[in-house]
Amino acid sequence: IEIIIVDEGDDDRCRKIIDYYQSIDCRIVAPHKKNGGYGASCNLGISMAKGEFIAIVESDDVLAPNMYEELYDLAIETGADVVKGPYYEYFSNGTLRDCSYRRKLKTSVPQKKCFSAVDYGEILEIHASLWAAIYRTSYMREKNIRFIQAKGGAYVDVGFRIDTLTNTNKIVWYDKPFYLYRVDAEGSTTNNFRLAPMIKRWSEVHQAHKDQQFNEYFYPFLIKDEYLNTIGWLKNIKCSEEEIREISTNLQKLPIETIKKSPVLTGNQKNEIFACRKDPEGFLIKMNRYRRLKRAYADFDKFINFFGSQSVRYSFFCLAVIFLLASLNISEEGGFITSLTGIILGLVFIFSLCARVVQKLLSRAKEKIVNVYFQN
Known part of the structure; x- marks a missing residue:
């Protein structure tokens, strides 16, 4: 085995560590490549490889x-x-x-x-x-x-x-x-993802592969990856008008039949691709609205989760019973307030019982709403 360690010249102890192992193991080769980047470093290793x-x-x-x-x-x-x-x-x-x-x-x-x-x-x-x-x-x-x-x-x-x-x-x-x-x-992937270079990489793929065989055999499967790493991210991150136009330009390079016959895209994903091809600016407006709706749904989902949890339900039930029983042994004025508190807590308990049902219904309706949203 031959081990090629490409040192990019970072200002840390890496070079000393590499030099040490190179001195004790003849299988190790360690070229310097000052700030060449990932692609350049890999290419250097590939060109040097003797195995x-x-x-x-x-x-x-x-x-x-x-x-x-x-x-x-x-x-x-x-x-x-x-x-x-x-x-x-x-x-x-x-x-x-x-x-x-x-x-x-x-x-x-x-x-x-x-x-x-x-x-x-x-x-x-x-x-x-x-x-x-x-x-x-x-x-x-x-x-x-x-x-x-x-x-x-x-x-x-x-x-x-x-x-x-x-x-x-x-x-x-x-x-x-x-x-x-x-x-x-x-959860940290969203923070690290950069849309512009990903669009550029797919543009390079389209430029390099224009033949019919590629569109017929390979792109029906590759298009899922391009979708997920461009349009798919717009549901989570912001996109500029220039970027959405570049995404649209890339997708327009594909024959319509290639998209239609893709066995790995869902019907909704195909609808989104066609919408982006046809009207990128209008599609971006829809995606921005969708992202706001998604945030609102997530906030509501957290609210429902809180009230729908078993421990919260039992807590409200117990408090309601305690206040209602306590109202029986308190003066008329104090008893009314305590009874009212118990009734309110009881209503909250009933709401918490319904919360799980509401959440399941919303979850089932969510995908249908998205499908209709992008078809129009």
């Missing part, structure tokens, strides 16, 4: 010691150009969680034997997870597969993932997670 296969590891992740041995053995056995598998999401509290698509790919693609994305487009739906795989070096160089070297390096794995999976008929899926992908605290 039969290439793998990528991100600096804050963890992997099982036997990962590459097992993936390599399977690649040799099958003759694969790419061997890819699922991964674990690794949280700071030590929790591990299966990646979202593992269950689906157990039944939707062949297991431990070669296939192509032409026949099994489901492989294109998954998270880029470029580090949960190995790639044949000769294949990478023959097809000139490289990362986009964009400033800041944001989302440069979009094109790399597509290129590695659409240029070969020798993909192997191995349903065994070895890689622990470190994620931030849940």
